[in-house]
Amino acid sequence: MxxxxxxxxxxxxxxxAPAGFSSAALHCGIKAEALDLAVLAADGPASAAGIFTTNLVKAAPVLLCQSHLTRTAGHARAIVVNSGCANACTGDAGAKDAIEMARLVGDALGCDPHQVLVASTGVIGVNLKMDALRTGIPTAVRSLARGKGGDAARAIMTTDRAPKEQAVSVTTAAGTFTVGGMAKGAGMIEPHMATMLGFLTTDASVEPALLQRALVDVAKETFNAITIDGDTSTNDSLFGLASGASGVVIDEAGYGALVAGLTAVAHDLAMAIVRGGEGATKLIGVHVHGAAQESDARQVARTVANSLLVKTAIHGADPNWGRILAASGRAGVPFDPLKAVVHVGDVLLFENGLPHDDAAPLAAQYLMGDTIRIDVQVGEGTGEATVWTCDLSAEYVRINGEYRT
Amino acid sequence: MxxxxxxxxxxxxxxxAPAGFSSAALHCGIKAEALDLAVLAADGPASAAGIFTTNLVKAAPVLLCQSHLTRTAGHARAIVVNSGCANACTGDAGAKDAIEMARLVGDALGCDPHQVLVASTGVIGVNLKMDALRTGIPTAVRSLARGKGGDAARAIMTTDRAPKEQAVSVTTAAGTFTVGGMAKGAGMIEPHMATMLGFLTTDASVEPALLQRALVDVAKETFNAITIDGDTSTNDSLFGLASGASGVVIDEAGYGALVAGLTAVAHDLAMAIVRGGEGATKLIGVHVHGAAQESDARQVARTVANSLLVKTAIHGADPNWGRILAASGRAGVPFDPLKAVVHVGDVLLFENGLPHDDAAPLAAQYLMGDTIRIDVQVGEGTGEATVWTCDLSAEYVRINGEYRT
Structure with missing residues (x-):
């Protein structure tokens, strides 16, 4: 930075919140009721960036966005999002449907359809109700306005317990710009469902390449540093749009401010996703330090954060340092267990190869809270990383194990 | 082979069951009640082999066994096992306790203590009650006898729902030999608990190096092909002892018969561990084929088998091919999702990029059973592998999330 x-x-x-953007949301009929369609539009061509699922199984809208961003060299006028159907594993028909969604927006806005990005979230393996979208999209575009970001955040929900939106203003020597964002995701929600979607906007003026770089840097510490159940969806997408409407130009000198502003919004949205995780009752930050390098620390933190035994122990307020240490030890990163140190909150539980079980009651008390920090020191190196997760409850099993009716 | x-x-x-072995089991006082100590002895020095946890955090008895097997070049007279205490993360005191356990057996049997192997299972981070073992071990050694393998299998249990033992006889041109075995493990059981222990005996005559090779080959398709919750314990150990008492000498020509006999016993024990997994109601075999190589197939199978979403879906009898495909796609193994084929039992659910949702009711019916096969074809290669797991139930969360009292 x-x-x-x-x-x-x-x-x-x-x-x-950032100047130069408007949005619309409505119920078009993909879901039985509730908002299921959102359009986010820039007043003119905006710089655009995207990060997409690394899963080999990619939904049609993900493939379309990757193609459009390449073709336009990182420019977009709008993003159209539907909930209730992921348009994933839908074959050639699904690809055509995604193209038509972009065309419907392009026709209504009067722009090149390649400047339209598409996101879908909901049931996998089911085709979109295109009739609903053919009516809904032009109606939505006609109602685009500022100040309706909250409705857009609601329209992209599946079984999220609450909408997730956030905005900050960033003041630099060059002036003030604004960053806004919305996201959805709560694990795998409906049967056949899989998605995290994030949308970040700013009225700063940012070249597409710099915006993409910022998006990658920001995601690393926010959306890519969270895990609810370790499963990577077919639709995961994070978008960045920069309108330039504030007149504040971000170049290398302003890059730190841009990343900080985007991070402030993305961090809050990512934490809201974890807190809203299926069956979750606690937000858990797993911080690992002392590793040889950051990637090692991240790998240990991710292994601890995805350990069912750690997640169930925290759910039960059990200060089970043995599970934390055992998960760290199987992460594939070399370290000397005799030099490992485990804290839960500020409570020291393991050091010099020996437990501090006298501290267990204090740690158990701390674990009754809803925001938990686990700290594992694995050596004397400078590598550190934090991964956020939630606890694993019987409610998670109920949500994901109920047979579809 | x-x-x-x-x-x-x-x-x-x-x-x-194999000639040349005797066992004893008793309650020495590590647990409040119930059998907690077992000794398995060979009539004379037996060939010995062992495979131990790959976790960096290794319990004291694991480190002791590795040292003893190296020092004796693969020979042992006995294995002493206690349940109720894992002797893991217990520092120098724990290392001394493991050494004393071996010495107590050596003194009672009149053999070199380095020819004694030690295994512990139970709570992590708690020291052994050595007074109980100082009385119990000599008493156990005095009562060594054949025909009491069942008691030994019970004495190594923690919260296993049932003892796990098995034996087969193998008839070859060179004669008949017998293979026996016992195992324990049900996930992470008590708070602070972590262990799978397996013990295989045979009265075939096998050189230590060949026995070790056989143990590795056998474990790959049995104990190392199962997963309950993806967590690797600090105490996992698999032992092989060959007494030679049958007079049947196993060399390269007989290697296939040895591996087959050991596998027959190990497979049953491994399946019993998974069926007895914490909260488990179903045994799930995930078979992946068509990969470029076996290791690729195994990696995909393991990822599917550890997916919380797949495990909860199977628990709920939900034929959720989308979760199976999505888990396959994030396994880190390249394949073309359009060529992937997913079956549940014999029911085709996904092929040529498209679902067969008309078959879902049939698949749901199949998933009501207690033995489930998932089959994923990821290409046209010859690599295939099967990983066994169990479903994930709310009971698992209850068992692992309850606060220690």
Whole structure:
């Protein structure tokens, strides 16, 4: 990051908080009831960036977005999002449907359809109700306005317990710009369902390549540092749009401020996804330090965060350092267990190869809270990383094990 | 494997079914009640082999066994096993306790203590009650006898729902030998608990190096092909002892028969561990084929078998091919999802990029059973592998999330 100075302050309005963006949301008929269609539009061509699922099984809209971003060299006018259907594993028909969604928006907005990005979330293996979209999309585009970001955040929900939106303003020597965002995701929700979607907007002026770089840097510490159940969806997408409407130009000198602003929004959205995880009652931050390098620390943190035994122990407020240590030890990263140190909150539970079981009652008390920090030191190196997860409850099993009716 | 012909038949008696072995079991006081100490002894020095946890955090008895097997070049007279305490993360005191356990057996049997192997299972981070063992071990050694393998299998249990033992006889051109075995393990059981222990005996005459090779080959398709929750314990150990008492000498020509006999016993024990997994109601075999190589197939199978979403779906009898495909796609093995084929039992659910949802009711019916086969074809290669797991139930969360009292 650069050394530019800047300040960050809360702002209102989610994805339409930054100037140059409008949104619309409505119920078009993909779901039985509830909002199921959102359009997010820029007043003119915006710089656009995207990060997509690494799963080999990619939904049709993911493949379409990758193609469009390449073709336009990182420019977009709008993103159209439906909930209730993931348009994944839908074959050639699904690919055509995604193309038609972009065309419907392009026709209504009067722009090149390649400048439209598409996201879908919901049931896998079911085709989109295109009749509903053929009516819904033009209607939505006609109602685009600022100040309706909250409805868009609701329209992209599946079984999320609450909408997730956030905005901040960033003041730098070059002026003030705003960053907004919305996201959805709660694990795998309906049967056949799989998605995390994130949308970040800013009215800063950012070249597409720089915006993409910022999006990757931001995702690494936010959306890519969370895990609910270790399963990677077919539809995961994170979008960044920069309208330039604030007149604040971000170059290398302003890069740190841009990343900080995007991170402030993305971090809050990512934490909201974890807190809203299926059956979750606690947010758990697993911090690993002392590794030889950051990637090692991240690998250990991710293994601990995905351990069923750690997640169930935390759910039960059990200060089970043995499970934390055992998960760390199978992460594939070499370290000397005799030099490992395990804390839960500020409570030291394991050091010099020996437990501090006298501290267990204090740690158990701490684990009754809803925000938990686990700290594992694996050596004397400088590598550190944090991965966020939630606890594993019987409710998670109920949600994901109920037979579809 | 060699091409020697042989036949396998069931036998009775667990670890003492093969000639040349005796066992004893008693309650020495590590647990409040119930058998907690077992000794398995060979009449004379036996060939010995062992495979131990790959976790960096290794319990004291694991480190001791590795040292003893190296020092004796693969020979042992006895294995002493306690349940109720894992002797893991117990520092120097724990290492001394493991050494004393071996010495107590050596003194009672009149053999070199380095020819004694040690295994412990139970709570992590708690020291052994050595007073109980100082009385119990000599008493156990005095009562060594054949025909008591069942008691030994019970004495190594923690919260296993049932003892696990098995034996077969193998008839080859060179004569008949017997293979016996016992095992324990049900996931992570008590708070702070972590272990799978397996013990295989045979009265064939096998050089230590060949026995070790056989143990590795056998474990690959049995104990190392199962997963309950993806967590690797600090105490996992699999032992092989060959007494030679049958007079049947196993060399390269007989290697196939040895592996087949050991596999017959180990497979049954491994399946019993999975069926007895914490909260488990179903045994699930995930078979992956068509990969470029076996290791690729195994990696995909393991990822599917450890997917919480797949395990909860099977628990709920939900024929959720989308979760199976999505888990396959994130396994890190390249394949073309359009060519993937997913079956549940004999029911085709996904092919040519498209679902067969008309078959879902049939698949749901199949998933009501207690033995489930999932089959994923990922290409046209010859690599295939099967990984066994169990379903994930709310009961698993209850068992592992209850706060220690």
């Amino acid at each position: 650069s050394t530019s100075t800047f300040t960050i302050a809360p702002a209102q309005g989610g994805v339409t | 060699s091409t020697s012909t042989f036949t396998i038949a069931p036998a009775q008696g667990g670890v003492t």
